[in-house]
Amino acid sequence: MITCSAPGKVYLFGEHAVVYGESAICCAIELRTKVSVEKSDEIIIESVLGRTGLDHDNHPYVSYVIEKMRQFTDIQGVHIVIESQLPVGSGLGSSAAVTVASIQALNHLYECELSLEDIAKTGHEIERMVQGNASPTDTYVSTMGGVVMIPQRKKLDLINCPIVVGNTHKFSSTKELVGNVAKLRSDFPSVVEPILSNIGQMSILAERLVAEGDYETIGKLMNINQGLLDAIGVGSAELSSLVYAARGSGAISAKITGAGGGGCMVALARENNAQDIAKAIEDTGGEAIITKNTAEGVRLESLHG
Ligand SMILES: Nc1ncnc2c1ncn2[C@@H]1O[C@H](COP(=O)(O)OP(=O)(O)O)[C@@H](O)[C@H]1O
Ligand SMILES: C[C@@](O)(CCOP(=O)(O)O)CC(=O)O
Ligand SMILES: [Mg+2]
Structure with a gap:
């Protein structure tokens, strides 16, 4: 079994505007989502939202991750277990964290050799597929950590206050x-x-x-x-x-x-x-x-x- 984790985030500036190409500054936080994966006979996704197979209604982000990763490797059955410190649907980037941690976990399990840049890019494509419109911010900061300025994809100094x-x-x-x-x-x-x-x-x-x-x-x-x-x-x-x-x-x-x-x-x-x-x-x-x-x-x- 392989376990990966990815952080959530807060926006200092720029949510919504960044969807239209304006600049935003976004900050990874110490709350994380953990995803464990192992090969199995069938696809099983387990989380606080339930236990499903490939299911775009209940587990849309993780289902798209599996489909996207099939472009890089042959995924038949896999058992995925998600545990998260991030409240779901609450502005802390739970969707990006679960997406990025799932991509990295499958990347290791199937030895796909995706780079961090590849992971951020794939994560953004998945957020776009589910949301219709999405900026690269959440998936980029969850992949890279720190403080990032988007669309420049520039790392800034850490924010040193609580x-x-x-x-x-x-x-x-x-x-x-x-x-x-x-x-x-x-x-x-x-x-x-x-x-x-x-x-x-x-x-x-x-x-x-x-x-x-x-x-x-x-x-x-x-x-x-x-x-x-x-x-x-x-x-x-x-x-x-x-x-x-x-x-x-x-x-x-x-x-x-x-x-x-x-x-x-x-x-x-x-x-x-x-x-x-x-x-x-x-x-x-x-x-x-x-x-x-x-x-x-x-x-x-x-x-x-
Ligand atoms: N722990 C989790 N397990 C499974 N899916 C999750 C989890 N956390 C988030 N998600 C997915 O992300 C969606 C929420 O994403 P979103 O509406 O972008 O809100 P936010 O990213 O601000 O939390 C959930 O409906 C679910 O599909
Ligand atoms: C509103 C938006 O700017 C941020 C959404 O963040 P969250 O999913 O609420 O954590 C959308 C986006 O950048 O894709
Ligand atoms: Mg989200």
Whole structure:
């Protein structure tokens, strides 16, 4: 059996806008999805979502991974077991993490010799197939780790402050939210395109700020980004409550991460106040997770049997 894992992520800037080619800055976090694989007589996929065969309704990302990997090797039967620390459908990139970890696990099992670049590219193709439209961000950062700027695919310095995630526990589908923004953009192009372009400008400004470790200025821009995400309709009352609770308890910044609609928000904390922010999020009805940026992307966890 071979086990690989891949990290989830938070966006400092640029979700949704990056789907239209604008810049985004995305940060891998220490919460991971683990995928174990072994050859078998049939295809079995086991996860918190159930036990299925090749099944595009219940396990769309992993089913597409198996089909894509058949371009590189002959996969007859395989038993895949998924365990994840990432909430599903919540803006932390669970879809990218499960996709990237599955590709790498099969890559090792069948000795396909795919490079990290190949894995990120294949992962992006799969997210596009499932979502209809997807940027390369989540799959790239889950593969490479660290902090990345997309579409430049440039690695920036690590973010050295605590990261607090607040989960509304309201499920959201990236496919649906990306579709809603596409509709708004086509209904009001002269209004929505400049908003997306302004979101993109924040990453351009922030690239230097990340190198300088100027989190206070990064935070001001993240708060502006939050306002623009609200403007394109991906906010919710629950997300706003958690955002204001985090800011009210001393966070440097707080915004939605990922597709929005429900799911999670992200706050940057100062050295000494992550616990206070977490408590404010919990007191407002959310679930708080204190995490950190990680340099490590997809990795082999174990090779045995
Ligand atoms: N642990 C898991 N096991 C199996 N599939 C998963 C798992 N986590 C995520 N997925 C897949 O990813 C989908 C959620 O992806 P998405 O809507 O992009 O939200 P996000 O990536 O923000 O969590 C799930 O519906 C499921 O198909
Ligand atoms: C909304 C989007 O920018 C990010 C989606 O992230 P998540 O699936 O909600 O974790 C879509 C994309 O970049 O493909
Ligand atoms: Mg996703």
